[in-house]
Amino acid sequence: MSISAIIAAAGSGERFGAGIPKALIQLADRTLLEHAVSSLAPVVDQIIVTAPAGFEKQISELLGDGIVVVTGGATRSASVRNGLAVATGDYVLVHDAARALASTDLATRVIAQLHNGEVAVVPALAVVDTIKVTNSDGFVVSTPDRATLVSIQTPQGFKTSALRDAHASASEATDDAALIEEAGGKVKVIRGEERAIKITTPADLNTALSHLGLGKEIRSGIGTDAHAFGAGRQMWLAGLHWPDEQGVEGHSDGDVAAHAICDALFAATGLGDLGSNFGTDRPEYAGASGTRLMQECAALVKKEGFSISNVSVQIIGNRPKIGKRRAEAIAAISSALGGVQVSVSATTTDGMGLTGEGKGIAAIATALVSKQ
Numbered sequence: 001m002s003i004s005a006i007i008a009a010a011g012s013g014e015r016f017g018a019g020i021p022k023a024l025i026q027l028a029d030r031t032l033l034e035h036a037v038s039s040l041a042p043v044v045d046q047i048i049v050t051a052p053a054g055f056e057k058q059i060s061e062l063l064g065d066g067i068v069v070v071t072g073g074a075t076r077s078a079s080v081r082n083g084l085a086v087a088t089g090d091y092v093l094v095h096d097a098a099r100a101l102a103s104t105d106l107a108t109r110v111i112a113q114l115h116n117g118e119v120a121v122v123p124a125l126a127v128v129d130t131i132k133v134t135n136s137d138g139f140v141v142s143t144p145d146r147a148t149l150v151s152i153q154t155p156q157g158f159k160t161s162a163l164r165d166a167h168a169s170a171s172e173a174t175d176d177a178a179l180i181e182e183a184g185g186k187v188k189v190i191r192g193e194e195r196a197i198k199i200t201t202p203a204d205l206n207t208a209l210s211h212l213g214l215g216k217e218i219r220s221g222i223g224t225d226a227h228a229f230g231a232g233r234q235m236w237l238a239g240l241h242w243p244d245e246q247g248v249e250g251h252s253d254g255d256v257a258a259h260a261i262c263d264a265l266f267a268a269t270g271l272g273d274l275g276s277n278f279g280t281d282r283p284e285y286a287g288a289s290g291t292r293l294m295q296e297c298a299a300l301v302k303k304e305g306f307s308i309s310n311v312s313v314q315i316i317g318n319r320p321k322i323g324k325r326r327a328e329a330i331a332a333i334s335s336a337l338g339g340v341q342v343s344v345s346a347t348t349t350d351g352m353g354l355t356g357e358g359k360g361i362a363a364i365a366t367a368l369v370s371k372q
Contacts, residue, residue, distance in 0.1 A: 003111060004046040004089030005155065009033050009059070009097035010072025010079045012052065021052045022200075023097035024059075028212055029310065029368060030343075032199060035100035037063060038310070038341040040155065042331040043107050046088055049097075050079040064345050065323025077172045077179070084164055092163060094176045095155035101211050102155060102196035104339055110157040113188055120180040121157040123192035124150035152177065153192040212309065217371045219306075223263025225256040225274070226354060226362035237320065237361070238313070238344060239291045239332030245320045248361060251280045256363040257313045257344070258290025261333065262297040264367035269306050294336035301369065302338075309368040312343040317361035322346035 009023035023033040030038075037047060050072035051059045060069045068086055072079035080094055091114045093107060106123055113121040127149040133141045156177055166179035173179050177187045195211040197204060233247025238257040248254035263274045271277070277300070278285045278293055285293070301308060311333070315322055322329065326344055334342045349356035 001091060001115065002046070002089040003044045003091045003093065003114075004048060004087040004160065005040045005044040005093040005095060005107075006048045006050065006080055006083035006087065007033065007036050007040070007095050007097050008050050008072070008076055008079050008083075009036075010050050010052045010076075011098065021055055023051075024055070024062075025199075025205075027100060027199070027205060027208055031062070032100035033059065033097045034062065034343065035341070036095060036097045036102070037067065038330070038343055039100075039102055039104050040093065040095060040107055041327050042104050042334040042339070042342070043111060044089070044093060045327065047327070048083045048086060050083050064326065066326035075172055076174070077167065077170075077176075080176060081167050081170075084160070084167060087160055089160055091157060092160045093155040093157050094163075096198065098198050098200060099154050099196050100199060101208055102153065103193060104334070104341070106153075106193050106196060107155050109190055110155055113190060114157045114159070118157075118186075118188040119159045119162045120177055120185055120187040122175070122177045122187055122189055123153045123156070123196065124189050125153065125192045125194070127151055150189060151192075153196045153198075218309075219268045219369050219371070221264040221266070221268030221367045221369075223260040223265070223267055223274070223365045223367070224362065225259035225263065226360060227254045227256055228354065228360040229358075230254075235320065236290055237315065238322075238325075238329035239289075239294070239336055240325060240328055242320045252278065252285055252288040252293065253290055255290025255293075256361055257315055257329070257333070257365070258294050258336075260363040260365035261311050261313055261337075261367065262293050264311065264365040265297050265301050265308065265369065268367045268369045269301050269304050271300055271304060291332065291336045294333065298337045306369040306371045308337055308340045309370055310341045310343070311337065311365060311367045312345075313363055313365040315344070315346045315361070315363050316349060317346075317355040318348055318358050319361075 011022045048068040110121050127146045166183045227248035230249035235242040235245035235247040236253040236255045329344045330342045354360045
């Protein structure tokens with residue numbers, strides 16, 4: 001079962017007064033859109049972003065290869081239809097970039113319901129305020145029983161064919177589930193999460209920062225690694241096997257991305273470095289996989305009382321080409337680290353040095369950790 005994700009990111013952000021699209025507003029170390037992509041990448045096969053007209057190139061460069069960017073429409077529903085036109089999955093998640101902190105776990109639970117046979121699934125929270133229906137003159141008309149009311153969030157999940165049928169009428173709605181309802185379909189409601197707030201004003205950014213744990217002790221670290229190519233060695237990179245590529249020399253499997261991430265986490269937490277934890281004086285790590293090292297690194301970080309908020313790694317080299325396997329790499333690294341948010345990018349050095357001359361490969365990583 002293949003899954004596409006459409007991230008609606010064409011909103012203007014006028015209520016922020018920022019002069020840029022809302023999806024490009026910065027939240028801590030990344031834009032709202034980057035947060036949303038990082039949460040979905042580990043659990044979907046294709047990500048489509050609907051961009052504001054004129055910002056397609058900027059968003060494509062921001063997110064890198066492997067992310068499909070299409071021009072959004074004049075309305076949210078029109079933007080989703082543009083995304084659906086290029087969706088290849090049997091199922092599709094529709095997500096608002098404005099709900100940037102919705103977790104990978106929430107998306108996983110939506111997908112699980114689709115696996116169980118549901119056609120449409122939405123996350124929701126119970127309404128805690130009293131709701132009043134008013135008329136155009138500003139007077140109360142009725143007071144619904146809040147016990148039957150829920151506040152709907154994203155990502156919402158659908159069987160792709162059903163959502164396409166629902167959009168065929170070109171109707172407009174504030175969420176896609178409403179179109180399924182309008183067509184007579186059943187929509188399954190699951191438990192949402194507090195952190196999946198919709199960020200529409202500067203005040204919402206402050207709330208979002210609290211969900212990121214920025215009231216805690218925050219530390220960051222940087223790690224690097226480089227290896228020369230070695231004859232007869234298998235290529236392991238970002239937790240993945242690259243069967244058509246020459247591997248690198250090394251005590252372990254030579255996964256420079258995994259090693260740089262471990263170094264960054266050790267630096268952030270003051271736990272030494274890669275060599276002091278998994279070095280050549282530790283024979284049990286001879287030939288160890290990058291995945292194993294990341295798993296053990298994450299365990300050491302947790303034992304020290306830290307939580308991993310985010311890791312980002314940039315792979316430097318002429319080959320392999322990362323773009324087509326970026327989503328796989330993000331998923332592999334995230335899984336090894338216990339489901340944390342991960343970003344993966346790639347670059348070259350324009351023919352300079354070890355990597356530019358095609359003699360090896362390198363990586364640089366950053367890690368953000370927190371502690372109560």
